[in-house]
Amino acid sequence: MSGVCHNTIIVVGVAIAIMTEDLAKTKPAKAKHIILTSHQTQGATKVVPIQWGVTDPQQRGPVIGSLRSLKYRNVIGTHAGSYGVYRALAVASGVLDPTHKADLTNTSPVVALGPHPSWSDAGKIVSLDPWGAMVGDVFTNYDSEEYDILPTIAITKAHINIPELKDEVASGRLQVDGEILKPDGSLLVTKAAIDPVWYLPGIAKRLQVDEWELRRVLFQQTGNMFPELVTRPDLHVFLPPIGGTTVYIIGDAAAITDPDRPLAVRVHDECNGSDVFGSDICTCRPYLVHGIEVCVQTAQEGGAGMIVYCRKEGRALGEVTKFLVYNARKRQEGGDRADAYFLRTECVAGVQDMRFQELMPDVLHWLGVTRIDRLVSMSNMKYNAITHAGIEVVERIPIPPEMIPADAQVEIEAKKASGYYSENGVLNEDQLSEVKGRDY
Numbered sequence: 051m052s053g054v055c056h057n058t059i060i061v062v063g064v065a066i067a068i069m070t071e072d073l074a075k076t077k078p079a080k081a082k083h084i085i086l087t088s089h090q091t092q093g094a095t096k097v098v099p100i101q102w103g104v105t106d107p108q109q110r111g112p113v114i115g116s117l118r119s120l121k122y123r124n125v126i127g128t129h130a131g132s133y134g135v136y137r138a139l140a141v142a143s144g145v146l147d148p149t150h151k152a153d154l155t156n157t158s159p160v161v162a163l164g165p166h167p168s169w170s171d172a173g174k175i176v177s178l179d180p181w182g183a184m185v186g187d188v189f190t191n192y193d194s195e196e197y198d199i200l201p202t203i204a205i206t207k208a209h210i211n212i213p214e215l216k217d218e219v220a221s222g223r224l225q226v227d228g229e230i231l232k233p234d235g236s237l238l239v240t241k242a243a244i245d246p247v248w249y250l251p252g253i254a255k256r257l258q259v260d261e262w263e264l265r266r267v268l269f270q271q272t273g274n275m276f277p278e279l280v281t282r283p284d285l286h287v288f289l290p291p292i293g294g295t296t297v298y299i300i301g302d303a304a305a306i307t308d309p310d311r312p313l314a315v316r317v318h319d320e321c322n323g324s325d326v327f328g329s330d331i332c333t334c335r336p337y338l339v340h341g342i343e344v345c346v347q348t349a350q351e352g353g354a355g356m357i358v359y360c361r362k363e364g365r366a367l368g369e370v371t372k373f374l375v376y377n378a379r380k381r382q383e384g385g386d387r388a389d390a391y392f393l394r395t396e397c398v399a400g401v402q403d404m405r406f407q408e409l410m411p412d413v414l415h416w417l418g419v420t421r422i423d424r425l426v427s428m429s430n431m432k433y434n435a436i437t438h439a440g441i442e443v444v445e446r447i448p449i450p451p452e453m454i455p456a457d458a459q460v461e462i463e464a465k466k467a468s469g470y471y472s473e474n475g476v477l478n479e480d481q482l483s484e485v486k487g488r489d490y
């Protein structure tokens with residue numbers, strides 16, 4: 051047989067008996083039989099269709115991706131993004147019972163976010179489930195044991211403690227108010243973790259590609275990981291095995307949608323080397339800190355601030371590619387130079403950037419954002435995506451020059467010359483070739 055649609059075997063019965071005898075005494079039960087889901091007829095008659103963008107969540111239907119609910123699953127893929135693979139390791143190694151049911155007692159959101167009118171616009175949100183945090187409230191009519199509907203969004207509160215904020219308080223750039231920013235420098239936040247939930251027709255439309263072409267390429271480029279992409283036209287929702295997004299809200303969340311109160315936003319794409327470890331080759335952590343600073347100030351003015359943190363390491367090229375590019379930049383003839391900054395990335399990765407900011411505004415729509423008073427970003431791609439999504443941007447805030455590490459001048463000048471927002475002009479080609487970084 052050839053092609054992608056030949057895996058239609060169902061083997062049950064005997065294998066279960068073997069599993070029970072061999073493993074039940076020592077390890078949690080592991081199902082050895084394989085039920086491939088590449089055809090609609092296999093026990094899928096009870097699937098609840100998802101009508102993406104419908105206002106009433108009951109009519110919209112729940113996202114059912116749990117492997118405990120095989121016959122009810124109405125999506126491709128499963129929960130937890132890339133961590134689904136670790137779950138597989140835990141099951142394979144016998145430490146996790148695959149039939150374990152999550153006890154969701156007391157896990158519901160501590161702050162209500164939404165619903166907003168944007169939740170019922172199939173074009174505005176295509177890469178997350180707007181009802182993902184509220185499944186325990188809106189789908190109570192589904193028998194929990196049978197359907198195992200899991201949240202794809204979790205909302206909690208935290209105190210965060212960032213050393214630079216203490217410096218900013220000491221220098222007078224930030225003021226302690228005792229409620230948002232405490233005297234010990236800790237900052238009160240509401241935070242939301244969001245797993246990706248992709249409505250494929252909407253993703254295709256957003257990227258201006260044919261849906262079936264998108265599904266075919268997703269299938270092929272994941273090493274044929276999800277046959278249903280090409281065999282199950284009845285399934286329109288995909289839980290991709292990728293990282294998600296975290297939103298940190300500073301100040302009163304109600305201010306986000308209040309037209310009379312200001313809102314500051316920084317959309318920040320993950321950079322582990324700088325964000326966590328303080329690597330000075332880029333501006334990521336300093337700009338993130340500046341974003342938090344502006345968010346605190348805006349919250350203290352009676353508004354709110356938001357950091358949207360997206361797991362898109364190294365422009366979504368990954369950290370291995372990123373470090374390869376660092377080497378290529380520093381070892382090239384003439385050393386690390388602003389005029390060759392993007393070229394080196396493109397040589398290694400084939401593209402300069404794979405973040406697809408077109409999907410990023412979904413999280414802003416999920417939060418009901420219609421206007422951003424202070425967008426703490428210089429990225430033209432982020433700005434264009436946000437404004438094309440119908441969200442007004444009043445002011446763009448660049449990183450203060452004094453916060454840019456010396457070795458990061460290469461990056462920032464290259465970005466400004468490529469179209470990033472700048473308040474003080476950009477360098478020409480000759481000047482860019484003079485902006486050089488360290489030799490490691």
Ligand SMILES: [Zn+2]
Binds near residue numbers: 321
């Ligand atoms: Zn960085």
